[in-house]
Amino acid sequence: MGLERLKQARASFVADLKDAGTDPAAVEKLRVDYAGRKSGLLLGLAAALRELPNEDKRDYGQALNKLKKFVEKELEQAKQSAVVTADDSAADRVDVTLPGLALPRGAEHPVHLVRRRIEEIFLRMGYDVESGPEIEDDWHNFEALNIPPDHPARDDQDTFYVGSNLLRTHTSPVQARVMERRKPPIRIVVPGRVYRRDSDLRHSPMFHQLEGLVVDEGITVGNLKATLETFLHALFSDDVQVRLRPGYFPFTEPSAEVDISCIFCNMAGCGVCSGSGWIEILGAGMVDPRVFEAVGIDPDRYTGFAFGLGLDRVAMLQYGIPDLRQLFAGDQRLTRQFE
């Protein structure tokens, strides 16, 4: 009789267990219903032992123990699987494809990115990075650089005047300032903001240059060439070809216009290089002895080279920015592209 009850209890437990599945609430209810310490079914079944005839008690007790163990084991298992799937339940489930919480990120202006990259290249080669005033005097901006008053080269550098001073038209006056206060050997680069009275698609009244200067005994044209090649390979790529063409600047002689093979069309000819396969990137040359004389360096003992390039232009080339003036429009969307 009693054993029959146990069988029924086991069957109903198995059925309820199946129904509960992995729902943690249902499993908990199952536990309370069967193994609860106050009114669990097993408690009732244990109480029923007392009412049995003595001869049946032993079998019933053993069967009841077996059932108890079975229920406990199954409940434990059900609880565990319920716990595992609980984490995966709909309420707590994370859509791992959702975006993460964005932390604020700052961004540098592309012109400064380029400046710092170029500074880094030269610092590694042992160059100092120099600085000078943006409001300059005529001597440092022009005369010391072999550009006397009425020199035609002054036409090419339309100048903003401020009383007896001017806004520097290039970073070269810093060359003169450094040579006035330091003795060779000198090796410097000078990045900075410069101004010319000119405004169109390709010209901005304010832009940025980087100037380089090396002065020592025995500096050669070959040294200039190697330095520029090394620098341009580091800035662009080792595959870039470098071409020096004779040119003219009042403060260097000989002077060179420096081109790189077009990085866009690989010299096949495109819009950026106007079909020529070359992009003009730098102006350079051997320091004119007159500049040495002006700053008090002995031109018979020392030679040197200088070069300069437009940082804005490099930024435009490297990042593909079409309009120079866009760089100074203050649009944060432009900068944010360079996070």
Added chain:
Amino acid sequence: MKFDAAWLMDLLEGAPGAEETTDRLTACGFLVELREEGDGGEIWDVEVTTNRPDAMNHYGLAREAALATGAKLKPVEFTLTEGDDPVADFAAVEIADPSMCTRFCARVIRGVKPASSPEWMQRRLLNSGVRPISAIVDVTNYVLLELGQPLHAYDLAKVRGAKLVARRAEAGETLVTLDGETRKLERGMPVIADAEGVVGLGGIMGGAESEIGDTTVDVLLEAANFDALTVRRAARKLGMHTEASHRFERGADPELPPLAIDYAAALIAEFTGGKVCSGRIDVRPRPWESHELRTTAARVSAFMGLETPVGRMLEIAAGLELDPRTDGDAITVTVPSFRVDLEREADLMEEFVRHVGFDAIPAQLPVLASAPGCRNPNWELVDRARSAAVGVGLAEIITWSFIDPAQDAEVESLPLCPGESVKLDNPLASTQSTMRRSLLPGLLSAVRENLNQGERNVAVFEQGRVFWQADEAPVEGERLAVALAGSGLGHQGVAGFADLKGVVEGMIDELGFPPVSWRRGGGPWLDEAQGAVIEAEGGRIVGCAGLLSQEAAQRWDLKTPVYAAELDLAAAAEAIPLPKFVELPRHPAVTADMTIEHATDLSYAELDAVVRELAGALIESIELQTRFSGKGLPPGAVRTTLRFTYRAADRSLTQNEVNETQKTLRENLSERLGVAFG
């Protein structure tokens, strides 16, 4: 400058094809920028540098091409047939001021008939960018383009007194130039005058009155040499730039006028049926003197970094018509009259480098002492400021250094205004005529543009210089400015004063500012309720920060609240000392909160100072937890909850110990500040 390729090649014998010729020209300093199809041949657009006026013509460029390609330069060939009438019977020339005109050649061609120049000449002119007009004018242009000598033809009948005088203008003289403009001349400008007045601007442009026309019978031809500086100054003052002035300003060949005038006279006679009078007028107060330059093959080789044989150098010098001689290693050359750029040994060395070619010189890095590169302290400062701003999440922008004077005037009332403003003498636009004294005007304009573009979070900074006038000289200072609008850095909600202050404090920290205090202020730029000036010791203002006042927002047409700050980087430390490691604590900390109820006019800074003073030795940190005012509190009262962290270096503190300390602190605070505790 445009060159007719066929014309150029005609001057050469044995030149290679166009491809190689243009490549070689580019390699020796004459960049062939563009080759395009012209009438009956190619047009080459060649960049001739300003120091090489001798190559601003076909013959001069052909000389370079000949040396560069190994071709031969042909001599200028023409046949001049002179008539019997001597030129002196028809015209006279005088140089009244040799400082403005060093040579004046003239010829007379009589009995010319109106004619056009031949088709081949017109084609060459057109390909060179010059419009054909009439045979006589075309010839003067043609000779200019071939040899580089500017020429001018007068209708002799209109030259009063049949005499030309080269002199400087008197004040008040005027001239109607060939382009129909009436020019008011200034004293000292170079002019050509006849018996009654000015008939031409010497070296710049002829006068309309004596212009060649259909009725011209006798032609007076001028080929002169004018002083470069005199022409340059006059042309600039008059705002004129002509083919003639372009060349004279850069230096024309003083020995060229005789050849050029003979060549032109021969061509005019040929095309117009005129007769060239016998003889050439050639006035020259002082003959031109050649000079020599010297160098040595060893010096040139050492300078280039390429051992170059003397023979090669002689070849180059000869090709440039420098008449080279050697004495052992020494090279001596005589500079020809057309090479006004060759003055010193350095100029001569340049010629060797040009024609040996940069390509041939081996690249060799210089050997320099292996010292590490240093950055100028100003760059260190600038980049420290920039990276501090980038580090807190701002986007960098660059705005103009020159601003609208109306905006600049507003800077007067800014706490950081450094002094008098610096104005440009010749701005491009009146809205860009004053050097900025603050970064805020440009930054705020940029914020407005960003908002107008539909940006909802604006978080930008600019680092740059400001400029002001101090006594005599202008001064420059480095600044850093930031602006937040909308949700600023993209945190929840709308950016407020605390966001801005957090950003500014972060930057001040990285810049190594001295200890600063925040004081309410900054009006009228900043809002009365949410504006602050930042002061260093001694009340020196080093920055300001806050909500832009309504007044300022209206001025910049800003409809969204904008929080802005500017810092003077002069306050930054020159270098940031290396941080020092502090032994990590071995014993746990105990924290305890305290809620203090006090009047709002007790500032947090004051409260914080007193709390710190009274907190005792075991205190490790005091942080603001919450701040509450409103419901449940009387007006003018605020509830500030502070979190205290206590720690002892040598033992674990007990909660009881901390509670006792807090109790004492409460009593002391109550006594000192009269505050209550929540």
